Every structure is written in C-alpha cells, then in structure tokens.
Amino acid sequence: MRIDFFESLNKSKLYFVLIIPFFQPLIFNSYTVFDTLFLILKIVSSLIIVSIYVTDLIHAKDIKKPVFLVFLLQIILFLSTLFNNGSISRYFSQCVPIVSVCMLTELWICNDKYTFLEYVSKLLGLFILINFLTVFFVNPILQINNTHLSMDSVFFLGEDNRFIFVMLPFIYYSFLYSEKYSRYRKIFYLMYILIFVTLLYRWSVAALVIVAALPLLYYMNQLALRVISVRLEYYVINILYLVLSLSFFLFKLQYSLLPFFNIVFQKMQTLESRFMLWDIALNHISNHPFIGEGVQSIQSLTSIFLVAHPHNTILTILFESGFLGLILIVFLFYLIEKKVSAVKNIKFKSASMAILISFLLLSIFDSLNHMYFYMLLISMFYFSMSKQGHIMKEKK
Numbered sequence: 001m002r003i004d005f006f007e008s009l010n011k012s013k014l015y016f017v018l019i020i021p022f023f024q025p026l027i028f029n030s031y032t033v034f035d036t037l038f039l040i041l042k043i044v045s046s047l048i049i050v051s052i053y054v055t056d057l058i059h060a061k062d063i064k065k066p067v068f069l070v071f072l073l074q075i076i077l078f079l080s081t082l083f084n085n086g087s088i089s090r091y092f093s094q095c096v097p098i099v100s101v102c103m104l105t106e107l108w109i110c111n112d113k114y115t116f117l118e119y120v121s122k123l124l125g126l127f128i129l130i131n132f133l134t135v136f137f138v139n140p141i142l143q144i145n146n147t148h149l150s151m152d153s154v155f156f157l158g159e160d161n162r163f164i165f166v167m168l169p170f171i172y173y174s175f176l177y178s179e180k181y182s183r184y185r186k187i188f189y190l191m192y193i194l195i196f197v198t199l200l201y202r203w204s205v206a207a208l209v210i211v212a213a214l215p216l217l218y219y220m221n222q223l224a225l226r227v228i229s230v231r232l233e234y235y236v237i238n239i240l241y242l243v244l245s246l247s248f249f250l251f252k253l254q255y256s257l258l259p260f261f262n263i264v265f266q267k268m269q270t271l272e273s274r275f276m277l278w279d280i281a282l283n284h285i286s287n288h289p290f291i292g293e294g295v296q297s298i299q300s301l302t303s304i305f306l307v308a309h310p311h312n313t314i315l316t317i318l319f320e321s322g323f324l325g326l327i328l329i330v331f332l333f334y335l336i337e338k339k340v341s342a343v344k345n346i347k348f349k350s351a352s353m354a355i356l357i358s359f360l361l362l363s364i365f366d367s368l369n370h371m372y373f374y375m376l377l378i379s380m381f382y383f384s385m386s387k388q389g390h391i392m393k394e395k396k
Contacts, residue, residue, distance in 0.1 A: 012115035015108040018045045019120070022097045022371060025127060026158025027134070046100040053103040066381045069332045070102045070374055076291055076321045076328070086294020086320070094295060097371045102378045109382040116379070117177045124170035125191055131156040131163065132198050160199075164207035164362060165372045167195050171214065172355045172376060176383070179347060206365050210358045217357050221350035237353075238333075241360050245314050248278070248364070274311045274365060281310035281319040292322035313363030320369075336377055339384040352380055 021041035028034035057063065074095040081091045108116045134156045157163050171192065178188040192211075199208040281298060298310055298319065310316050317325045340352045355376065359368060 011111045012108065012119065015104055015111070015116075016119045016123075018049055019101065019104055019108075020123070021045050022101050023123060023127070025130075025156050026162055027156050029158070042097060042100075046096055049100045049104050049107075053107060056107065064106055065335055066332060066378050067099075067102045067106050069328050069335075070378070071099055073321060073325055073328045073332075074099050076325050077295055080288065080291040080321055081294030081297070084288060084292075084294040085297040087296040091295040094369065094371075098369075098374050101371050101375050105375050105378045106382060109379055113383060114180065117173050117180070121170060121173035121177050124166055125174060127157060127166055128170060128191065128195060128198075131166075132194055135160075135198055135201060160202040160204040161207070161366070163199065163202075163204060164210065165370050167199075167207070167211065168355060168358055168362075169372050169376045171195070171211070172351060173379075175351055176348070206362060210361055213361075214354055214358060217354035218350050221353045222346055225346050225349060237357060237360070245312075245364070248312075277310045278312055278315055281312075281315045285315075285318050285322075288322060290322045290324055292318065292320045292325060295320055311366055313366070313368045316367040316369060332377065336381050336384075339381050343384050348383070352384075355380075 021038055022045065024038040024042075028038060077086075077095055078091060080086060081088060105116070155163075157166055174184070174188050174191060178185040196208070196211055199211060277298065284293065287293065310319055314326070317329055321328075337356075340349055343349055359373060359376075362368065
C-alpha cells in the first residue's frame with residue numbers, strides 16, 4: 001500500500017511537470033525567446049503525454065469516450081483547415097494543447113484526483129495573483145512613465161477578455177478542494193474576491209457578470225435539485241440556451257438589445273463588432289456545412305477585423321468544423337451531464353452545473369474551443385466517476 005502511494009505521488013509530480021508548459025501565461029506571447037521556449041516544451045510534453053496515454057490505452061484496452069470525442073473533433077478541424085481557408089499554424093497551436101491536456105487530465109485524475117485538484121488549483125491561483133499585481137501595480141507605473149508597451153501587453157494573463165478562461169477552472173477546482181479540505185475555504189473566498197475586483201477594475205463585462213452570478217447559480221441549483229431531477233434541469237437549461245441562441249441567429253434579437261447593452265455596460269463598439277462577425281459566419285456556413293471552413297478561416301472573409309473566430313461558440317463550431325463538429329460537442333456535453341447527474345452529492349452537482357451554465361453564458365459572446373474549457377469538461381467527467389461524490393467528502 002505504501003509503495004502504491006509513492007508511485008501515485010511520483011506520477012502526479014510527473015503529470016504536473018508535463019502540464020506546466022501548456023499553462024503559458026499570455027504575457028510571454030509578446031517575447032519571442034519565451035514563446036519559443038514554451039513551444040519547445042509543449043512539443044516535448046505532448047510527445048511524452050501521447051506515448052504514456054497510448055501505452056496505457058494498449059494495456060487497458062478501453063477507449064475513453066470523452067477524450068476520444070475531443071480527438072475526433074480536432075481531426076475534423078484539421079481536415080477542414082487543410083482543405084479550406086484555415087490556418088494550419090493556428091490549428092496546431094490551438095488543437096495540439098487541447099488534445100494533450102485532455103489526455104493528461106484523464107491520466108492524472110484516474111491516478112490521483114486529489115493531487116490534480118491541489119496542484120492545478122494552486123498553480124492557477126498563483127497565476128491569478130500575479131495577474132492581479134500586473135493589473136493594479138505594474139500597468140499604472142508603466143502608464144505614468146509613458147512606456148511604449150500597451151497596457152494589455154503586460155497583463156500576466158494577456159488581454160482582459162482572456163482572464164475568465166483561467167478564472168472559471170480555478171474557481172471550480174479550488175471550490176472542490178476547499179470543500180474537501182475545509183482549512184482552505186478562507187483562501188478560496190479571498191481569491192474569489194480578488195478575481196471579482198480584478199474584473200471590476202478592468203471592466204471586463206461578460207466575465208464580471210458571470211463571476212458575480214456564480215454564487216447565485218450555485219445556490220439556485222441547490223434549490224432546484226431538491227425540487228426537480230437533475231436530468232430535467234439539464235433539459236431545461238439546454239433548451240433555454242438553444243432558444244436564446246436561435247433568437248440571436250435567426251431573429252437578430254441582439255440588435256434590439258444593443259441600446260440596452262450600451263447604456264448598462266458601455267460596450268457598444270465591442271458588441272457591434274461581434275454581431276457583424278456573427279452575420280459573416282452565418283452567411284458562409286452553407287459553403288461547407290459538414291466539416292466547416294477550418295480554424296481562423298473567418299480572417300480570410302473580412303478585412304475589417306483581425307480575429308481568429310466568430311466570437312460565439314455555436315457559430316465557431318458550425319463555421320470551423322461544420323455539423324459533424326457540432327454533433328460531437330453535443331454528444332460530449334451529453335456524456336458529461338449524464339455522468340454528473342448520477343452523483344448523489346448535491347454540492348458537487350450544484351457546483352458543476354453552475355460552472356457549465358457559466359461557460360454556456362460565456363459561449364454566447366466568445367469561443368470555447370480552448371484548452372482550459374476542455375480540461376474542465378474532462379475533469380468534471382472523471383470527478384463524477386464516484387456516484388457517492390467522494391471528491392467532496394471533507395477531510396480536516
């Protein structure tokens with residue numbers, strides 16, 4: 001038993017080392033030396049991860065559906081990118097980390113889910129703390145000294161609309177960890193306040209609204225799960241999300257709401273740009289309806305915006321990977337929702353549902369084809385393996 005424990009611990013340390021290159025803070029994208037170094041480390045880590053995963057797969061003789069679905073989606077994206085107007089370099093920089101991190105997440109959680117929670121939540125928490133310091137102290141100093149660097153280029157996590165992709169997984173993992181080990185709850189609350197203040201200061205509206213709504217979503221889910229079944233709640237949420245999305249795409253509801261958004265959030269230009277991108281994507285989906293146009297192909301259709309995707313997840317999936325990609329994503333969500341619904345622990349189900357709803361809300365105005373998003377989905381699936389919700393069983 002003692003040998004098994006140390007073997008598990010050593011594997012966790014290896015997995016932690018392998019995952020670090022993929023958590024590259026976006027500030028390093030601006031510096032060629034660091035960016036190149038991280039690229040080399042990602043390639044090396046990917047090769048090691050794939051070799052471990054394939055070896056494990058051969059011995060287990062059991063193909064895990066979630067990671068396999070993600071892999072199939074990336075294959076479709078590769079084909080659509082290769083044969084259409086997409087960017088191959090962008091594809092590899094985006095999709096290789098997604099597949100590698102999904103594989104590693106599965107390996108790590110199946111080996112020791114608690115060290116995954118501990119190591120990943122602490123690393124992401126450190127990133128958020130450093131980012132807080134760059135937002136509140138480094139940038140103002142550079143601005144006072146009239147430095148040539150833009151404010152966004154020196155944020156540790158990149159532009160402020162990228163913060164949320166790190167913050168939501170951190171909130172989920174650190175919440176589960178603080179419920180498991182109660183001595184960390186005060187730290188969790190303090191970090192949540194720090195996240196909220198950061199977003200408020202930068203006025204990153206969508207992220208701010210989502211983070212502010214998380215406690216409400218959590219407690220509303222707890223109440224709902226005591227009244228209705230979790231499966232019924234999933235159906236209601238998915239139907240509402242579909243209705244809202246169709247209202248935007250088919251009936252152009254967003255243009256009617258634009259004055260309201262401008263008065264409340266003062267983001268008229270940002271929203272107008274997104275709505276124009278939606279129209280462009282909608283007008284070209286029919287060109288390649290089955291496998292899509294490929295990664296970053298929207299750039300070839302507009303000379304107005306320098307963008308990588310249509311800034312809406314459903315449109316991005318349909319536009320880049322077609323209806324085949326959409327079917328795979330829907331099936332992936334179905335598997336995860338089914339797995340989460342089987343867990344008896346209401347706190348775990350409420351937290352998982354709150355995060356899923358948050359990502360769905362975020363997906364209306366951004367693309368979720370992101371490494372952190374898929375990592376969270378895969379981890380949620382494997383956290384749900386215990387129907388009794390042992391991941392939440394408290395240890396002092």
